[in-house]
Amino acid sequence: MMSNSEIIKEKLIHKGAEASLYYGHWFNKEVFFKYRIPKKYRLEELDKKIRTMRTIIESRALITVKNFGLNVPQVYEIDTKNSIIVMKYIKGEKLKDILNSLNDNKKQEYFKKIGRDIALLHKNGHIHGDITTSNIIITQNEDIFLIDFGLHEYSDTIEDKSVDLHLFKRVLISSHGKDYEFCFKAFLEGYKSEYDKEDLNVYNMIIKNITAIETRGRYVKSEERL
Amino acid sequence: MCQIRELVLGIESTAHTFSVGIIDFEGKVHSLVNDIYIPEKGGLHPILVRENHLNNFMNTIIKALTEARISIKDINLIAFSQSPGLGPVLKIGALVTRMLSQILKIPIVGVNHCIAHIEIGRLMCNIKDPLTLYVSGGNTIVSAFESSRYQIFGETLDLAIGNMIDSFARDAGLSHPGGPKIEELAQKSNKYLPLPYVVKGMDLSFSGIYTAAKRFIESEDFNKKYNLNDVANSLQETAFAMLTEVTERALAHTEKTEVLLTGGVAANKKLQQMIEYISKEHNARFEVVPLKYAGDNGAMIGWTGILRYNSIGGHDISETIINPKERMDQITVPWRI
Numbered sequence: 320m321m322s323n324s325e326i327i328k329e330k331l332i333h334k335g336a337e338a339s340l341y342y343g344h345w346f347n348k349e350v351f352f353k354y355r356i357p358k359k360y361r362l363e364e365l366d367k368k369i370r371t372m373r374t375i376i377e378s379r380a381l382i383t384v385k386n387f388g389l390n391v392p393q394v395y396e397i398d399t400k401n402s403i404i405v406m407k408y409i410k411g412e413k414l415k416d417i418l419n420s421l422n423d424n425k426k427q428e429y430f431k432k433i434g435r436d437i438a439l440l441h442k443n444g445h446i447h448g449d450i451t452t453s454n455i456i457i458t459q460n461e462d463i464f465l466i467d468f469g470l471h472e473y474s475d476t477i478e479d480k481s482v483d484l485h486l487f488k489r490v491l492i493s494s495h496g497k498d499y500e501f502c503f504k505a506f507l508e509g510y511k512s513e514y515d516k517e518d519l520n521v522y523n524m525i526i527k528n529i530t531a532i533e534t535r536g537r538y539v540k541s542e543e544r545l
Numbered sequence: 546m547c548q549i550r551e552l553v554l555g556i557e558s559t560a561h562t563f564s565v566g567i568i569d570f571e572g573k574v575h576s577l578v579n580d581i582y583i584p585e586k587g588g589l590h591p592i593l594v595r596e597n598h599l600n601n602f603m604n605t606i607i608k609a610l611t612e613a614r615i616s617i618k619d620i621n622l623i624a625f626s627q628s629p630g631l632g633p634v635l636k637i638g639a640l641v642t643r644m645l646s647q648i649l650k651i652p653i654v655g656v657n658h659c660i661a662h663i664e665i666g667r668l669m670c671n672i673k674d675p676l677t678l679y680v681s682g683g684n685t686i687v688s689a690f691e692s693s694r695y696q697i698f699g700e701t702l703d704l705a706i707g708n709m710i711d712s713f714a715r716d717a718g719l720s721h722p723g724g725p726k727i728e729e730l731a732q733k734s735n736k737y738l739p740l741p742y743v744v745k746g747m748d749l750s751f752s753g754i755y756t757a758a759k760r761f762i763e764s765e766d767f768n769k770k771y772n773l774n775d776v777a778n779s780l781q782e783t784a785f786a787m788l789t790e791v792t793e794r795a796l797a798h799t800e801k802t803e804v805l806l807t808g809g810v811a812a813n814k815k816l817q818q819m820i821e822y823i824s825k826e827h828n829a830r831f832e833v834v835p836l837k838y839a840g841d842n843g844a845m846i847g848w849t850g851i852l853r854y855n856s857i858g859g860h861d862i863s864e865t866i867i868n869p870k871e872r873m874d875q876i877t878v879p880w881r882i
């Protein structure tokens with residue numbers, strides 16, 4: 320449990336669909352509070368379980384992926400009872416908000432780096448689960464931070480890795496249509512560059528499976544049932 | 546003054562429903578006739594569906610004309626479902642429509658089935674620019690209009706929600722379609738049995754729920770510690786909470802001010818309540834497409850045909866080839882630009 324004396328919630332920064340995020344201080348450090356709010360539309364029992372699980376999953380993921388050199392916010396405190404994570408405050412801009420103002424060189428550079436970061440995750444058996452341009456923060460000195468690990472999974476399957484990439488691809492299409500082709504290409508270049516020669520067939524399988532996911536059309540499964 | 550109304554005949558033929566709708570250019574529906582093929586067992590077999598539709602399409606067209614009290618010669622435009630769906634079934638709609646278009650010398654329009662679901666919803670609910678949750682036997686899609694297209698923000702990665710519910714219902718010995726029966730049983734229970742809740746980004750996976758729910762009814766504890774009502778309730782609570790979560794996230798992301806619920810599963814009261822709840826939280830207007838127009842129907846094809854025809858005209862016959870796998874986000878929507 321957190322004792323309130325050391326924590327100062329100062330400002331509501333963002334009210335997402337899932338969580339409310341506050342800026343504040345914790346033992347003189349600039350911090351971010353991520354508070355997963357109860358959802359009344361679902362059964363209390365289910366709701367509680369989801370919020371607790373995601374709080375645990377997210378903090379555990381932030382701690383473990385930091386170990387292999389990825390930029391993610393450091394976790395200071397976890398309060399599973401109230402579904403709160405206290406983490407380092409990352410000063411910067413969401414990729415979503417600055418993408419439009421970047422020149423092609425920067426886009427290329429950033430997306431390649433993001434590709435390498437995601438490959439690093441995947442090769443270590445981690446699935447981010449929600450790669451979007453809102454979940455990537457670029458700092459003043461151009462460090463790239465991945466955030467929002469609530470849907471993180473441990474997995475080494477082709478399917479899970481393809482789904483991870485498919486989600487990012489679709490966010491680019493639906494929210495950054497005109498940049499999609501250029502940026503996704505750079506992203507895949509970066510992603511591929513982390514795979515050694517002998518692993519290239521794995522890379523190819525992952526990419527091929529993205530297309531398969533996208534064309535999983537109507538009634539495919541029910542046809543198979545027969 | 547008696548003005549001559551322009552009429553379109555819309556043919557829906559993507560899966561088990563062969564439907565003919567006659568609708569005018571003002572959006573008034575003059576008739577709607579459905580012929581629904583119900584499989585004796587298991588899922589949909591494309592060839593069996595095709596045989597059913599081939600045997601009945603003419604009757605369905607004639608019925609629709611009779612109900613509208615018009616002759617085939619009064620039709621000014623013909624539209625058909627060109628994508629996506631079962632190949633052999635799509636072909637029937639395409640064939641019949643191409644033939645009629647040439648015999649009657651009227652323009653032809655091919656329509657994407659999923660876009661048609663949204664367009665008839667916008668018409669019937671008088672809604673401008675919604676975030677749509679489209680849930681049916683074959684589709685589970687969260688979509689909104691952005692940069693000239695109906696973009697897909699979330700979708701199922703495996704089973705469609707309706708298909709999942711129907712498959713489970715079939716395994717539990719209920720007749721097809723199981724959706725309404727599961728809803729009825731669920732109302733009689735307050736018990737919750739944990740089922741896998743799988744959300745990935747804004748995508749969903751229902752195959753885990755299906756397998757786990759099936760395991761519950763095959764277990765020794767079935768009808769001892771819990772009954773079918775409890776499994777039905779848990780299945781709905783879990784699956785619908787997932788749908789509501791991704792819809793809410795898409796709503797927050799797109800900042801749309803209207804929410805539209807459509808597809809056959811939109812009939813479910815529980816789901817309606819949940820989506821209405823999050824709509825209110827985000828100050829968005831919530832509408833459910835009237836049942837008759839939420840499921841597969843020819844009127845939606847006709848209406849979308851009119852929209853396209855009025856903006857950039859019909860299709861050339863060479864462009865009317867079917868496309869069983871086309872995604873709605875691959876198509877630009879000229880009438881909304």
Ligand SMILES: Nc1ncnc2c1ncn2[C@@H]1O[C@H](COP(=O)(O)OP(=O)(O)OP(=O)(O)O)[C@@H](O)[C@H]1O
Pocket residue numbers: 537559560561562680681682683684706707708710711722723724725728808809810811812813814839840841
């Ligand atoms: N009350 C209900 N609760 C849950 N599901 C329902 C209810 N009523 C109908 N359904 C489901 O709706 C589905 C039928 O949807 P629809 O009529 O749109 O046809 P479809 O061919 O499955 O749709 P599409 O071609 O658009 O994918 C079935 O799976 C049925 O079980």
Ligand SMILES: Nc1ncnc2c1ncn2[C@@H]1O[C@H](COP(=O)(O)OP(=O)(O)O)[C@@H](O)[C@H]1O
Pocket residue numbers: 332333334335336337338339340351353392406407408409410413453454466467468469
């Ligand atoms: N550690 C952090 N430092 C600074 N800003 C953050 C941090 N974590 C999150 N944010 C900001 O808050 C927003 C929402 O946080 P996120 O963890 O992605 O929650 P949600 O699940 O609601 O998307 C992010 O898009 C980002 O702008």
Ligand SMILES: [Mg+2]
Pocket residue numbers: 453454467
């Ligand atoms: Mg986020």
